[in-house]
Amino acid sequence: MKWNERDIPAQNGRVAVVTGANAGLGFETARALADHGATVVLAVRDVDKGKKAAACMTGDVTVQELDLTSLDSIRAAAADLHATLPGIDLLINNAGVMNTPRQTTRDGFELQFGTNHLGHFAFTGLLLDLLLPRSDSRVVTVSSVGHRSGAVHFDDLQSERSYSRMGAYAQSKLANLLFTYELQRRLMRHASTIAVAAHPGVAATELVRSSPRALRVLLPVIVPLVSQKADRGALPSLRAATDPAVLGGQYYGPDGLGGFRGDPQVVASSPASYDVTVQQRLWAVSENLTGVKFPV
Secondary structure, three states: OOOOHHHOOOOOOOEEEEEOOOOHHHHHHHHHHHHOOOEEEEEEOOHHHHHHHHHOOOOOEEEEEOOOOOHHHHHHHHHHHHHHOOOOOEEEEOOOOOOOOOOEOOOOOEHHHHHHHHHHHHHHHHHHHHHOOOOOEEEEEEOOHHHHHOOOOHHHOOOOOOOOHHHHHHHHHHHHHHHHHHHHHHHOOOOOEEEEEEOOOOEOOHHHHHOOHHHHHHHHHHHHHHOEOHHHHOHHHHHHHHOOOOOOOOEEEEOOHHHOOOOEEEOOOOHHHHOHHHHHHHHHHHHHHHOOOOOO
């Protein structure tokens, strides 16, 4: 079944927090939710860019500073949101970095694993108490088709002995799915809240700006053939966040060949993402690294 923005139910009275919402997929996700009546918080690292993005949207849209590379910033943002919001209906973990040279976060984590997984793990854990009391609340975490080549290297999580830009990205995106599936298992006692994952296929956004030079040279040729615009790439996240038929633990992505483009539907993730032992081990490691314990 084809699904697009016109299928989003009215979101009046619902509060959505979208990370990385000043550009690309996050911007389009936040804009569509605001267009349908949601109160939207753009959780972004650059507040000025966030304000410019908010000015391009209609409805009740505010900006919250959030640097996912800093646990101090994550805790401060969570405290601010606790002070200003009555609750959260939708938490969309969208922000991310891709194929960066090896760098570390302020807390010493490898940048892609630290931002894409650990940052969102901590942010979700610190905000979950605002979601649990709300009817049909959801945590939507954005993964990638790139997760299929990923593996979680518990013996070198921070890529200190060996580093591959694409390998670290794939590990972080696989971690997004492992986190979603374990979170859903823990939420099953709380029927009002579910965890869902999504991926955009190949979307024409700024995310590839850190890719190796050889790949960036090829992008002008490759992207038009396999990609879709950011507003189309946001549809899997929007469906996961708003479709009444969505079930906890589902994964949404484009239905086209390779999952690169197309209409959003339920898709399967890699066999590695369904490994319960790895899900639980990653959860325990993530709690220890971030110091964040979930209320479920």
